[in-house]
Amino acid sequence: MARKRALITGITGQDGSYLAEFLLDQGYEVIGMIRRSSTVNFERIRHIQDRITLTPGDLLDEVSLIHMLREHRPAEVYNLAAQSFVQTSFSQPVFTGEVTALGVTRLLDAIRIVDPEIRFYQASSSEMFGKVVEVPQRETTPFYPRSPYGVAKVYGHWITVNYRESYGMHASSGILFNHESPRRGLEFVTRKISHGVARIALGLDTELRLGNLDAQRDWGFAGDYVRAMWLMLQQDQPGDYVVATGQTHSVRRFCELAFGYAGLDYQKHVVVDERFFRPAEVDLLVGDPSRAYEQLGWKPEVSFEQLVEMMVEADIRLLRG
Incomplete structure (x- = not known):
C-alpha cells in the first residue's frame, strides 16, 4: 500500500519540525516546502532531513505552488508558513499581508486548480481575537485583531472558510493559542x-x-498542538477548532x-x-478547547x-x- 503523502509549508519552523516528526511516525511520506533563499535555517529539521523531501515553493508565487502540487501530489497540505512574529508585523505590514494573508489564497487556489480533493490545514491564530470581546475565546468569538499579523491571519482564516464553502474543499483552520518549545x-x-x-x-x-x-x-507545548492539526484532517467533515489549554x-x-x-x-x-x-497590546488570551476535546478527542499532555x-x-x- 502506498504511503500517504503530506506537504508542509513552513517545515523549518517550530511547528513544521514537530509536525514532520509526527507524520513520519504515522508512516507518512513528508514533503517540505522551502523558499529559494540563502537564509533558510535547517536547524530544527536536521535530525530528520534524510527522511523528508524538500521542494522549492513560495507563497508569494502561485505558479510555483501549482508546479509543486502537480509534482508531488500530496493527499494533505498543512500551511504553517507565515511572517509569524507579531512585533515585526508592525514594521513590515505589507509584507506580512502578502505572505500571511494572500499567501493562503494562492495556496488554496493552487489546490483548487490541481486537485480540490487535497485536504488543507490553515494555521489560524489566537492573535485574531486580539482585543477580546469574551473570555474564554471559542470558535464563535468575534475577531478583533490588534496587529497587522492578527489582521492578516483573520483574512487567511476567512478565505479558508470561503474556499471550503464555495468549492466544497476539505479545508480546516486550527485557531492555535500560544504554543512553545525549546525550538521556539x-x-x-x-x-x-x-x-x-x-x-x-x-x-x-x-x-x-x-x-x-x-x-x-494560554501557553501549551507545540508538540501537543501538531497532533490536533493532523486530527482535523482525519475528520469526515472539515471545520474550525480552537486549540488551547484553557x-x-x-x-x-x-x-x-x-x-x-x-x-x-x-x-x-x-x-x-x-x-x-x-x-497595541493584547492583554488576555485564553482559549476554550471544548470542541477539539469532544470532536477530535484531543487533549494537551x-x-x-x-x-x-x-x-x-x-x-x-x-x-x-
Missing part, C-alpha cells in the same frame, strides 16, 4: 526568557530586559518559574523595558510547568555545549 525562535518572549535564564545561570549575563510582564497567555498565565509567572528552576529570583534580574511594549522546565533545561544544555 529567540524573538518570542518564552524562548527569550528561557535562554536569558540559561545565560544568567551560566554567568554569561546578569539581566534580562522584557516588555509587559502582566500580559497573560488555562492562562502571565509573563511574570513564566519568569518566576523559569528563574526558579535555575535557583534564581527573577526580580533580581528582570528589567522592564518600554521598547518591548507593543503599539504537557503541563505549563513541564513546558517551562523543558525550555530552561534545553537552553542550559545548549549553552553548555
Whole structure:
C-alpha cells in the first residue's frame, strides 16, 4: 500500500519540525516546502532531513505552488508558513499581508486548480481575537485583531472558510493559542526568557530586559498542538477548532518559574523595558478547547510547568555545549 503523502509549508519552523516528526511516525511520506533563499535555517529539521523531501515553493508565487502540487501530489497540505512574529508585523505590514494573508489564497487556489480533493490545514491564530470581546475565546468569538499579523491571519482564516464553502474543499483552520518549545525562535518572549535564564545561570549575563510582564497567555507545548492539526484532517467533515489549554498565565509567572528552576529570583534580574511594549497590546488570551476535546478527542499532555522546565533545561544544555 502506498504511503500517504503530506506537504508542509513552513517545515523549518517550530511547528513544521514537530509536525514532520509526527507524520513520519504515522508512516507518512513528508514533503517540505522551502523558499529559494540563502537564509533558510535547517536547524530544527536536521535530525530528520534524510527522511523528508524538500521542494522549492513560495507563497508569494502561485505558479510555483501549482508546479509543486502537480509534482508531488500530496493527499494533505498543512500551511504553517507565515511572517509569524507579531512585533515585526508592525514594521513590515505589507509584507506580512502578502505572505500571511494572500499567501493562503494562492495556496488554496493552487489546490483548487490541481486537485480540490487535497485536504488543507490553515494555521489560524489566537492573535485574531486580539482585543477580546469574551473570555474564554471559542470558535464563535468575534475577531478583533490588534496587529497587522492578527489582521492578516483573520483574512487567511476567512478565505479558508470561503474556499471550503464555495468549492466544497476539505479545508480546516486550527485557531492555535500560544504554543512553545525549546525550538521556539529567540524573538518570542518564552524562548527569550528561557535562554536569558540559561545565560544568567551560566554567568554569561546578569539581566534580562522584557516588555509587559502582566500580559497573560494560554501557553501549551507545540508538540501537543501538531497532533490536533493532523486530527482535523482525519475528520469526515472539515471545520474550525480552537486549540488551547484553557488555562492562562502571565509573563511574570513564566519568569518566576523559569528563574526558579535555575535557583534564581527573577526580580533580581528582570528589567522592564518600554521598547518591548507593543503599539497595541493584547492583554488576555485564553482559549476554550471544548470542541477539539469532544470532536477530535484531543487533549494537551504537557503541563505549563513541564513546558517551562523543558525550555530552561534545553537552553542550559545548549549553552553548555
